[in-house]
Amino acid sequence: MFVPIWLIFFGSGLIMAVTTLVWSVRSRQFDDQDRARFLPLSGLTRDELDEIPSTRRGADFVAYMLIFGAGLAAFLLCLVIVLTH
Amino acid sequence: MNFLLPNEPGSAARRFFLSSAIWLLVGVIFGLIGAIEMVDPDLFPAHEHLTFGRMRPLHINILVFGFLMTAFFGGFLHVIPAVCRTKLISERLANFAVWFYNAIVVAALATLPFGLTQGREYAELIWGIDIAILAAVAVLIFLVFGTIARRTESLLYVSAWYIGGGLIWTFFVFAVGNVVWQAPHGSWMGIHDQILLWFYGHNVVGLVVTPQAIGLAYYIIPRATRTPIYSHSLSLIGFWMLIVMYTHTGTHHLLQAPVPQWLKVLSIVNSISLIVPVFAFLTNVWLPLKDRFSRVFRDVGAKMVFTGTIWYFIVCLQGPYHSLPSVQRVTHFTQWVIAHSHIALLGFGGFIAMGATYYILPIILKRDLYSRLLADFQYWLMLIGTLGIFLSLTFAGLIQGEAWLMGEVVYRVLPELKIYFVVRGIAGVMVVTGAVLFVINVLLTILRKTPPLPVEGSEAETEVAA
Ligand code: HEM
Numbered sequence: 001m002f003v004p005i006w007l008i009f010f011g012s013g014l015i016m017a018v019t020t021l022v023w024s025v026r027s028r029q030f031d032d033q034d035r036a037r038f039l040p041l042s043g044l045t046r047d048e049l050d051e052i053p054s055t056r057r058g059a060d061f062v063a064y065m066l067i068f069g070a071g072l073a074a075f076l077l078c079l080v081i082v083l084t085h
Numbered sequence: 086m087n088f089l090l091p092n093e094p095g096s097a098a099r100r101f102f103l104s105s106a107i108w109l110l111v112g113v114i115f116g117l118i119g120a121i122e123m124v125d126p127d128l129f130p131a132h133e134h135l136t137f138g139r140m141r142p143l144h145i146n147i148l149v150f151g152f153l154m155t156a157f158f159g160g161f162l163h164v165i166p167a168v169c170r171t172k173l174i175s176e177r178l179a180n181f182a183v184w185f186y187n188a189i190v191v192a193a194l195a196t197l198p199f200g201l202t203q204g205r206e207y208a209e210l211i212w213g214i215d216i217a218i219l220a221a222v223a224v225l226i227f228l229v230f231g232t233i234a235r236r237t238e239s240l241l242y243v244s245a246w247y248i249g250g251g252l253i254w255t256f257f258v259f260a261v262g263n264v265v266w267q268a269p270h271g272s273w274m275g276i277h278d279q280i281l282l283w284f285y286g287h288n289v290v291g292l293v294v295t296p297q298a299i300g301l302a303y304y305i306i307p308r309a310t311r312t313p314i315y316s317h318s319l320s321l322i323g324f325w326m327l328i329v330m331y332t333h334t335g336t337h338h339l340l341q342a343p344v345p346q347w348l349k350v351l352s353i354v355n356s357i358s359l360i361v362p363v364f365a366f367l368t369n370v371w372l373p374l375k376d377r378f379s380r381v382f383r384d385v386g387a388k389m390v391f392t393g394t395i396w397y398f399i400v401c402l403q404g405p406y407h408s409l410p411s412v413q414r415v416t417h418f419t420q421w422v423i424a425h426s427h428i429a430l431l432g433f434g435g436f437i438a439m440g441a442t443y444y445i446l447p448i449i450l451k452r453d454l455y456s457r458l459l460a461d462f463q464y465w466l467m468l469i470g471t472l473g474i475f476l477s478l479t480f481a482g483l484i485q486g487e488a489w490l491m492g493e494v495v496y497r498v499l500p501e502l503k504i505y506f507v508v509r510g511i512a513g514v515m516v517v518t519g520a521v522l523f524v525i526n527v528l529l530t531i532l533r534k535t536p537p538l539p540v541e542g543s544e545a546e547t548e549v550a551a
């Protein structure tokens with residue numbers, strides 16, 4: 001029973017994925033990709049688009065470095081244990 | 086009728102956001118109780134409802150299905166109409182989904198503490214609730230695809246791909262992983278059950294949380310920074326690769342279990358290949374900001390979403406790393422994995438969910454957040470809290486891993502871990518405090534009656550197409 005159910009699931013997933021891919025090629029979803037990049041900006045006024053916010057925040061940058069540092073420390077410590085045992 | 090199921094645009098998204106904030110607070114309180122119990126296991130000796138075994142599933146289910154999903158649903162109801170340049174197909178139906186979905190989370194809250202559970206991780210909810218979740222997701226699929234079908238913009242932006250795909254995956258992955266055709270226990274037999282469970286378990290994070298969070302980030306970061314993504318084609322390649330790679334990774338949770346070797350190999354290879362779609366996404370949102378980095382911090386919501394992407398980077402380097410059997414020799418079954426879970430679901434998913442709430446709510450309500458200061462304070466509490474949880478549990482996990490490899494027995498290692506569990510508890514208090522501030526800020530933003538501000542995009546539409 002396990003294998004047939006799995007195959008039905010797998011098969012329907014594959015069919016859906018392939019159908020969507022074919023649909024997207026036919027409906028030209030992969031054309032005009034440069035315009036697509038701008039879609040989230042649609043609806044903004046010219047003023048809103050032109051304004052240049054200048055909020056440089058050093059503290060936030062430090063926070064990101066802390067996250068990277070914590071991640072790196074975890075990797076290295078783990079690597080030491082992996083290599084020495 | 087108008088209170089229960091209003092037709093006002095944005096009303097359902099607003100309610101989803103408010104419910105998400107409340108579920109975050111409820112969920113992290115259960116997490117904190119669980120964390121304190123790991124320091125003091127006999128905290129509530131006479132109350133079986135409050136024991137660790139009941140708190141843990143409650144914490145996870147309320148946060149994943151209550152907090153994260155409701156915030157994402159709120160986000161979709163705004164983002165899909167925006168990128169499709171149309172209106173939501175039915176605001177009333179969306180409001181129905183708000184009530185229905187929240188009733189489901191209440192049902193989880195009413196069953197899990199009483200031991201009503203199917204006992205499979207991430208699939209604990211009983212059969213009736215599973216079916217209700219499927220019905221609710223089906224309503225959301227209808228809302229999202231119905232709106233996409235009415236679009237006036239022919240091109241589908243990558244957010245729509247991720248959100249639409251994410252919902253379809255949620256439906257199928259949830260149905261299969263919960264083995265819903267095997268009522269009422271919702272499980273299979275033997276090792277097959279575990280293979281199915283972890284196919285589901287990993288896809289809850291990979292094909293449910295990840296695409297929904299990425300879909301929102303792909304909209305919010307470019308819009309808030311007024312900077313288009315690097316390449317739309319690259320974003321679609323990332324989307325399709327996620328489908329191909331993610332579906333087979335579940336077995337990396339079972340590398341120590343007697344499952345077929347080929348399945349293990351497949352899962353490891355796919356886990357490592359996942360770096361490609363992950364970097365497709367990160368390149369796309371990070372690279373265009375190289376000279377405009379400071380723009381991220383103007384909006385507190387965008388800042389949270391961006392921070393979510395930084396956590397995503399760490400999570401997705403850590404993931405392939407601990408998919409390697411030689412690394413799992415040290416990390417598997419230890420607190421290291423719980424550290425990964427928290428930077429993943431709180432750091433990545435949670436920050437994007439909270440950021441989406443803060444970014445979208447003022448646009449829907451056409452007024453500013455109640456307090457930017459409170460939001461910033463919450464941000465720092467949550468960020469330091471998440472870092473604290475990550476570091477304390479990572480160290481605890483490595484101590485466990487090394488001690489076990491040296492042949493030490495489990496119970497003799499426990500006293501060594503206590504200090505790390507205390508630090509995790511303190512970090513947890515910061516996250517809980519942040520959640521209190523979140524509820525206050527969201528609630529007061531919604532309730533406050535101030536005259537509408539000129540909010541972005543409220544004036545005449547501008548053609549921005551290149
Ligand atoms: C490149 C991507 C990723 C890979 C290869 C990966 C790999 C892994 C592996 C191998 C484990 C099991 C570790 C063990 O039990 O020893 C795991 C656990 C986990 N991962 Fe990831 N991960 C990735 C990204 C993510 C993301 C994006 C999320 C969340 C959105 C996430 C959430 C989780 C959670 C919650 C667990 C704990 C599961 C449990 O045991 O309860 N992961 N991950």
Ligand code: HEM
Pocket residue numbers: 109113116117119120123141144145148149152422423426427430431435509510512513514516517
């Ligand atoms: C949005 C916030 C949070 C999310 C999404 C979240 C999610 C999760 C998940 C998915 C797990 C299962 C981990 C696994 O099996 O690998 C978990 C376990 C746990 N979480 Fe959280 N969590 C959050 C915040 C917190 C907070 C603030 C605390 C308090 C300190 C906490 C305490 C715990 C505890 C004690 C466990 C059980 C760990 C174990 O079994 O060893 N969580 N959480």
